[in-house]
Amino acid sequence: MGRVNEADLDWSETDRGETRFRRKQLADAAGGEGIGCSLYELPAGAKSWPYHYHAANEEALYVLAGEATLRHGGDTESIAAGDYVAFAADESGAHRVVNEGDEPVRYLALSTMTEPDVTVYPDSGTFGVFVGSPPGGRDERALSGYYDADGDVDYWEM
Secondary structure: OOOOOHHHOOOEEEEEOOEEEEEEEHHHHOOOOOEEEEEEEEOOOOEOOOOEEEOOOOEEEEEEEOEEEEEEOOEEEEEEOOOEEEEOOOHHHOEEEEOOOOOOEEEEEEEEOOOOEEEEEOOOOEEEEEEOOOOOOOOOOOEEEEEEOOOOOOHHHO
16 A cells, blocks of 8 residues: 655646646655546646646546636636546546636646557647656656647658
8 A cells, every 4th residue: 555645745846937836746656556646736826737638548636725717628617625527538628727816726636647648738739649657657758759730740751
């Protein structure tokens, strides 16, 4: 049995313009392999990872504290403490959390840890490929990268 207390973990921080959050990778610290779980804290005015969906991994979030706006499937809706939202492993599962309030938002993000996976970013017309370790995984990857969705290469001209 793997066990960890979030108070024993340090926050990692991501600050990329409007994308700002703190994260504790709970499942990784507890030795989890098949299910990922991270604690996120989104400060006032910040956004989570860019709007995206996975081709192989289902995701979910559970709001622990605060209120946020969830962009999901082309719509936006309010989410608050106690809300649980599941995201399918396809285009209908596209999502992004936005904190438009004055207080931090804390939530758990859960994911299956299937690889290989392709993560699609509809706003930028790009996608990421992950082979050997899924998104959020710590193992070395045999292949990974981000690409333009329009960057088509003819199969026979490679």
